[in-house]
Amino acid sequence: MKQGGYLAARPVALAAVFWSFGCGSPPSDAVVAADHAHAGGGLVTYRTDVLEAFVEYPPHVRDVPGDAWAIHLTWLADWQPVGEGTLTLLFRGPGGARETLVVDAPASPGIYTPVATLAVTGTWRADLSLSARGREYAIPVGEFEVFESEDALPHDVAEAPPGLITLTKEQQWSMPFLVTSAEERRIPRTIPVAGEISAPGNGLAQVSTLTAGVILARDDLLGPGDPVAVGQTLALIAPTSLDDSYSRMRADLLTADREAESVERLFAAGATSRRRLERARHDLEVAQAAFDAVGGIRPTEEDDGSDPHLFHLRSPIRGLVSSRHVSPGQHVEAGALAYTVVNPETLVFVARVPARYAADAGDFRGAWFTVEGGSRIHTASVVASIGTVIDPESRTLPVRFAVPNPERVLKVGMLADGSLLLGEPVDGVAVPAAAVQAEDGLAVVYVQVGGESFQRRIVQLGPSDGSWTILTSGIASGEQVVTSGAYQVKLASLGDAVITDHGHPH
Numbered sequence: 001m002k003q004g005g006y007l008a009a010r011p012v013a014l015a016a017v018f019w020s021f022g023c024g025s026p027p028s029d030a031v032v033a034a035d036h037a038h039a040g041g042g043l044v045t046y047r048t049d050v051l052e053a054f055v056e057y058p059p060h061v062r063d064v065p066g067d068a069w070a071i072h073l074t075w076l077a078d079w080q081p082v083g084e085g086t087l088t089l090l091f092r093g094p095g096g097a098r099e100t101l102v103v104d105a106p107a108s109p110g111i112y113t114p115v116a117t118l119a120v121t122g123t124w125r126a127d128l129s130l131s132a133r134g135r136e137y138a139i140p141v142g143e144f145e146v147f148e149s150e151d152a153l154p155h156d157v158a159e160a161p162p163g164l165i166t167l168t169k170e171q172q173w174s175m176p177f178l179v180t181s182a183e184e185r186r187i188p189r190t191i192p193v194a195g196e197i198s199a200p201g202n203g204l205a206q207v208s209t210l211t212a213g214v215i216l217a218r219d220d221l222l223g224p225g226d227p228v229a230v231g232q233t234l235a236l237i238a239p240t241s242l243d244d245s246y247s248r249m250r251a252d253l254l255t256a257d258r259e260a261e262s263v264e265r266l267f268a269a270g271a272t273s274r275r276r277l278e279r280a281r282h283d284l285e286v287a288q289a290a291f292d293a294v295g296g297i298r299p300t301e302e303d304d305g306s307d308p309h310l311f312h313l314r315s316p317i318r319g320l321v322s323s324r325h326v327s328p329g330q331h332v333e334a335g336a337l338a339y340t341v342v343n344p345e346t347l348v349f350v351a352r353v354p355a356r357y358a359a360d361a362g363d364f365r366g367a368w369f370t371v372e373g374g375s376r377i378h379t380a381s382v383v384a385s386i387g388t389v390i391d392p393e394s395r396t397l398p399v400r401f402a403v404p405n406p407e408r409v410l411k412v413g414m415l416a417d418g419s420l421l422l423g424e425p426v427d428g429v430a431v432p433a434a435a436v437q438a439e440d441g442l443a444v445v446y447v448q449v450g451g452e453s454f455q456r457r458i459v460q461l462g463p464s465d466g467s468w469t470i471l472t473s474g475i476a477s478g479e480q481v482v483t484s485g486a487y488q489v490k491l492a493s494l495g496d497a498v499i500t501d502h503g504h505p506h
Contacts (some may be wrong), residue, residue: 012057022053026064039154044141045451052316053128053139054169054451059153062121068113072128072169074107074476078176079484081110089114093146094122109362118146127193156175165454167347168220172452176211178487179448180476185430187463188365193350197371199342199413200384201404204412205317207339209332217328218243222339224323228315232245235277235326235337256280256287284417295385319343344408351375351420352396360422367401368466371410377433377466378403378410379419419464426463428470435481436461436469437490445471446489449482452487 036043040059052074058067069089073082084105085254091099093253097120107113118124126141147153198204215221215487216236222228266272308405322340326332353361366381382399387398399420436459437444462470475481482489 003203003479014489019089021204032128036199040143040145040147043450046139046141047076048137048139049472051082051130051139052076052451053138053140055128055139057126057141057144060116060118060124060144062146062148063117063119064150065115065117065301068115071112071114071128072110073112074110074169074173079172079179081173082130082132083109084104085130087114087117088129088131090127090129091116091118092127093118093120093124094248095120110169113400119132119226121146121148134196138243139281153188163455164449165456165488165489166452167454167492168452170484171492173490175485175488177488178483179436179480180481182365182375182429182431182471182477182481182484184427184477185468185470186425186427187465187468187470188421188425189423190463190465191353191360191419191422192369192419193351193353193359193369195349195369195416195418196398197403197410197412197416198348198350199412200346200348201336202317203319203343205319205339206314207234207315207341208328208333208335209237209311209313209336211237211239211311212334213239213332215326215328215330215332215338219327222321222324224321226321228319228321230315230318232315234321234341235313236314237332239311240331252290253284256284261282289442297473313338315341317341317343323358344405344410344412347404347405347410347412348384349378349401349416349418351399351401351418352391352394353399353420355395355397357388357420357422358397361397361399363423365421365423366397367418367420369416370466371414374409376409379466390406418466421463421465428462428472429475429477430470431470431475431481432483433464433467433469434483435486436471437486445475446482446486447475448482454482454492456490456493 023141025092041057044055044057046055047053054072056070056072058069060066071087071089073085073087074080075082086105087103089101089103091101093099097118099108099116099118101114101116103112103114105133122145123143125143128139128141130137130139169380214237216238218236221236228234241440249347260280261281263272263277267277268275320342320343322342326336326338331336348366349368351367364383364386366379366383368377368379370377380403382402384400384402386400435445443459443461445457445459447457449455457474459474460472462472464470
C-alpha cells in the first residue's frame with residue numbers, strides 16, 4: 001500500500017491525527033498527512049493520549065474478500081508495539097449496512113490483520129476499538145469507498161512527494177524512538193556559556209596537619225565517601241616534633257585551667273584581687289586558643305594520661321570525605337594536606353560569561369547546563385554572586401549559580417556547557433531540545449507527517465531553556481517532531497537504515 005495519491009498537509013487546532021486516503025474522507029478532527037495510498041485504499045494515522053494507530057486499508061470491491069488490513073498499534077509512553085488485546089473493527093455502510101470483525105490478538109507484535117468482505121456499494125465508515133490493559137481505546141478510521149467492481153477502481157493516482165522519508169513501524173519499534181508535539185511556549189533569551197562545577201565557600205575544606213607526627217592506625221580511620229560532622233575526628237596523630245610543641249601546649253592549657261580554678265576559689269573567699277582573677281582568665285583563654293588552633297581536645301583533671309600527646313585532626317564542616325591523602329603509619333610534616341571534605345548537597349555552577357554580555361548581568365534569571373560525559377540537563381535559578389572583574393585572559397565574567405544536588409551526580413571540578421536565561425521571555429512555537437539536530441552547520445528537525453512518513457525541516461533557532469527550544473521558522477504548533485531516533489530517520493533518508501522484514505502487506 002505504498003503507491004498512490006498524495007494530499008498536502010493542513011493543520012487543525014488541537015488535533016493529534018494524521019490522515020491520507022485514496023477516497024472517502026477523514027474523521028472531522030483529522031489532520032491530512034503526507035502519506036500516500038493505493039487507488040481505492042488508504043492510510044490513516046490517529047493518536048490518542050496513550051496510543052498511536054497507523055492503519056493501512058486495501059481497496060474494497062462489493063462482495064469480494066479484500067486484502068488484509070494492516071493495523072499497527074503503538075504505545076506512546078515507550079513507543080513499543082501493542083503485544084496483546086482484542087481489536088474490534090466496526091463497519092457502517094449505506095442503508096444501515098453493518099459489519100463487525102473481532103480479532104483476539106495481533107498477528108505479530110503491534111500488527112492486527114483483519115480481512116473484510118463488504119456487501120454494499122458506496123461510502124462506508126470504519127471505527128476501531130482496542131480492549132487492552134483494562135481499558136477501551138476508541139480509534140476512528142474514517143470513511144472509505146466500496147466499489148461495484150474492480151473496473152470501477154480509480155486508476156490515476158499521483159506519486160508521493162519528493163523528500164518524503166519512510167521508516168517502518170517495525171524499524172521504529174526496534175530502536176529507542178519517541179515523538180512529541182510542538183507547542184506554544186514562553187522562553188527567555190539565552191546566552192551560551194562554558195563553566196565548571198565548584199563548591200561554595202563553606203562547602204569545601206582542605207584539612208591539613210598542624211603538627212608533625214605519625215598517623216595512627218585505627219579501625220574507625222575515615223576514608224573517601226564516609227560522612228562526617230562538624231568537629232568530628234578524621235584521624236589521630238602522634239606528634240613527633242623536636243620541641244614537643246603539641247605536648248607543651250597541652251600541658252600549658254592544663255596548668256592555666258588549674259590556675260584559673262584556684263584563683264576563682266580565692267577570689268570568692270576574698271583572698272585575692274580581681275586583677276589577679278582577670279589575668280588568670282586571660283592566660284586560660286590564650287592557652288585554650290593556641291591548643292584549639294592545632295586541633296587539640298581540652299584536657300581535664302579526669303585525664304588518665306593514656307594518650308595525653310595525641311593530636312586530633314578534625315573536620316571543620318559537615319559533608320563527605322572526598323579524598324584522604326595520608327595512610328596509617330605514615331609520617332607527616334606540619335602543614336601537609338591530609339583530607340579533603342566536601343558538602344555535595346548544594347554546589348555552584350560557575351558560568352564564564354563573555355565580556356560583551358557583562359552589562360546584562362543584572363538581568364540573568366537562571367541557567368541550564370550539561371556536564372562533560374553526560375546529556376542530563378541541570379537547571380539553576382538562584383544567582384549566588386556576579387563577579388566584578390573581567391578576566392583579562394579569557395575576557396569573561398564569572399557568574400555563580402547555586403545548584404541543588406540531591407542525587408549527588410554533580411562533582412566538584414566537572415566542566416560544563418550551557419546557557420544563561422536573560423531578560424523577558426519570548427513567545428513562540430517550541431520543540432524539545434532533543435528534537436533539534438546539527439547537520440552540516442544547519443539546525444534540523446525531523447517531523448512525523450504519517451505513521452511511517454517523515455520530513456526533514458531546516459529550522460531557525462530561538463531561545464532555549466535547555467529542555468525546550470523556540471523555533472522561529474520551519475515548524476507549526478501541533479506538529480509531531482522526533483525526539484529520540486532522529487539519527488535513524490536521517491539514515492533512512494540516505495538509504496542507510498537497518499532494514500527489517502516489514503511483516504505486513506504493502
